[in-house]
Amino acid sequence: MKKLINEFLKGIVRENPTFVLALGLCPTLAVSVTLTNGVGMGIAATFVLLGSNVIIALIKGSIPERIMIPCYIVVIATFVTITEMVMKAYSPALDRALGIYVPLIVVNCIVLGRAEAYASKNSVSNSFFDGLGMGVGFTLALILISAIREFLGAGTLFGHALIKGFEPALVLGMPPGALLVIGLLLGFFNMLKNRKA
Amino acid sequence: MNKLIVSSSPHLHNKESVSKTMWVVAASLVPAGVAGVFIFGLSSLWVIIVAVISALATEALIQVLTKRKVSLIDGSAFITGILLAYNLPPDVPLWLPVVGSCFAIAIGKQVFGGLGHNIFNPALVGRVFLMASWPKYMTTFIQPLNAGVGFVQSMNYDAVTCATPLALLKEGKFAEQISYINLFLGNRPGCIGEVCIVALLVGAIFLFIKGYISWHIPITYILTTGVFTWIFGGKGLFAGDWIFHILSGGLVLGAFFMATDYVTSPLTRKGQIIFGIGCGLLTAVIRLWGGYPEGASYAILMMNAATPIIDRYTLNRIYGTK
């Protein structure tokens, strides 16, 4: 049990997919304009990660090595399609806001990376907790980035205005702002790491 | 220079120290600033002062925090502050130059390792950041005061907001034509340091004579913009008002004082000509078809990004190497 919890926890800080492994940055930057979008994308990606990790850990023995990657992609794409359909049916507004970045979860390096590096070598339960940890780590990173961007770029959090008279820097809601925030955050975490070492 | 020295580029002027160059450039910028304050009133003087002080403060603060030598004396942060202020409308709230200068120095310069290492012109980085963040303030301009009496009245003068000539042109309503002579003297709405062409030219000629800038970048830049707007700027080909395009906006300020920045422009003459033509084309294209009325700052930044590549393909190779 302790090992499983460890598998879960490592994705959150020690191997955080965004800040430590620098994987899956495309959706992170694109959708982190508002907290709502960030949380939505985090949950969607977590679902796909969990599903694909478990299925791949289940079938890992029965597929020949040469067609492994295509098989992974099919498994992942299936979960992404499910996510797409569910989102279109139950939350069309979120689906519109996330746009092409929902189908693009297929090529999110985190998902394929975990499938190849972890789920294909480990047991189902381990893979489940690995997927969950990575998903939560990814979601937390998204929450951090989108909170910064929504607060400074629009003056709101979850759409609620916070401080009266605050003039938001619109650029943080735009692509250059996303690149800037992630660059500075990566630098900040590097600094913490250097200080510890 | 009495002696003709034949050498292959890059031509390094070793005699001049960096800080002397910087202070001479700063001095050459003074006429344009004085003209700006005279034209728009005292509010623009405050913008300049605040921008310069915050640029110096940011530079010092970062250098202290990162335990580097504090180098305010080299004058580069001073110039960044001045140039940023020159690119702001005269009546902006005073927190705007503060934020702009901090951003210009921190993100435009210090993250690259300080003076001499920055890829982009810091003042322009600050300006486009402000432009994208607070477009409302960055595009609100005031009428020039009536020369002479204006300066005295400016303490309690109610500013009248209006659009710049280029912005009017963009909206397609260019009814009341501003005469070329007014454009030349700076009697038009615009940013603090860009309006008075004659003052800018005084500074530029001073730098030319002293040998601090060469003609390659500014002349090719201005000529390209002129030719391009002449060909495509009017109804039908070869009917554009190229004099208007050269005299308005931030073209002259940009061409002489920002595109010529040693650190962020190419080293060789050939590279500088490519750089100038690139700036000119991009400026004209943005002015004629882009969403913003003025494109000089964006054009220079884009060419700043291209400078390492230009250098790479125009630098003289050492014989025998690849």
Place this chain on the structure above:
Amino acid sequence: MSIAQFLTIFISAVFISNVILSRFLGLCSFVAISKETKPALAMSLAVMFVTTMSSIITWIIYRFLLIPFNLTYLRTISFILVIATFVQLVEMVIRKISPPMYRFFGIYLPLITVNCAVLGVAVLNIDMFFVGAKAVNGSFVYSTFQGICVGLGYTLAMLLMSGVRERLDLCNVPKALKDFPLAFIIASIMSLAFMGFNGFKF
């Protein structure tokens, strides 16, 4: 179909909505491979080729297979499979006919399969040039052209970035910002500069 339309697609794909600097597609490869100019250029050419070809192929599949059989919900799966197969095929062909070319950009080809830019442009084409389940006028040509332009935008960003980063090797960059963080900050400034083209109308 008109020249203005093509020009708008061009400016939009190369500058305003630059695939990397504004849409953030292919960001991983962008940061990883833009340290030197030569590999960056090789990767860009490979990407340009694949985005163009996959735009053509996915358009045909969507128009003549998915729409008639009412299978549009299989878009994501079918596109990614087709792209993966195509890339594999190209890799094999190149290895057979031109070993030097294979050495030049062969190693980057497998990476392209999971390059979001390729799938991104395919999905984007469908979103932009199909209304409901019907292709708009000139849809095929626009899609192909957009494929080329996205590739060009990728190349431009790669080329500029690799030049800048080569120069930064000589610079005294703060330790915490070395490599990745600084690459993102530079990309941010480039993206700010490209905003100059916002609202472009020919």
